Amino acid sequence: MNNLIQKGGRWLVLLGVMAIFAACQPITPNGTIPNAPAPATVVPGNTDAGDTDIPAALNQRQVLAMQLGLDLDAVEIVDVKAVTWSDGCLGLGSPVELCLQAETPGYRITLAANGADYVYHTNEDGSQVRLASAPEPQLENVILEGTLNDESGCNTIQVSREQIAFGRCMTSLLRVPILDPARQADIAEFAETFAPFSATIELGTATEFVTGDLQFNGSGETEAMPAQQRMIAEWARLLWLEAQSGRFGASWGLALAWHREGGIAGFCD
Structure with missing residues (x-):
């Protein structure tokens, strides 16, 4: 459990530099247009x-x-x-x-x-x-589904162990594979650890207000506390951003990489 909480902290730091697109509309699992x-x-x-x-x-x-x-x-x-x-x-x-x-x-x-x-x-x-x-998306055994909302629009996501379907609310959804094995391992760990829950969660930063309406269909026995629910919601937002761009992994949000060899004795970068 401590590992999950620590992992949640890393997600929150990484996701703080990302921009989001969304608005306000309830989830439509089939992605149909009424x-x-x-x-x-x-x-x-x-x-x-x-x-x-x-x-x-x-x-x-x-x-x-x-x-x-x-x-x-x-x-x-x-x-x-x-x-x-x-x-x-x-x-x-x-x-x-x-x-x-x-x-x-x-x-x-x-x-x-x-x-x-x-x-x-x-x-x-x-x-x-x-x-x-x-x-048609036709995801089997959907583990997580929800909406991400801000002033710009509403987006729907559905996540299984190996695929994600996403799109604007009440429109067609695009189904793509989760290409990063680490992301597949994450959703499998969440599903096996936490019991089902529904939550509306505020995401983003002080200058970026986003809400997420989340339905989590886990098979575990541990009740997800608010911090863990937020961790899963932020993870879902990251996965959605990666799926939109087609770039999975840490390089998606990389802003700066620093490496130094030598220098003052006793210091290590």
């Missing part, structure tokens, strides 16, 4: 469907390959269409989301990997990306 998104207007002729050199498409291909743990050649750009989205949510806003009511030029990008299609809506330079459709 209402259709606002219609989009396709602008013909701006981009040929066979043009795969659009930077937004190339960037998203790279991101998906990293998320799925695949070589870049295993992800194909199937189609790119120029689109003028009807709002700032790229036509994929949820029923409770406030979207800027302004036409937004961008693209509908279709990628293929592992025999499945992944469709994305982006703005023109690819700095804004939303998942429109992907294979």
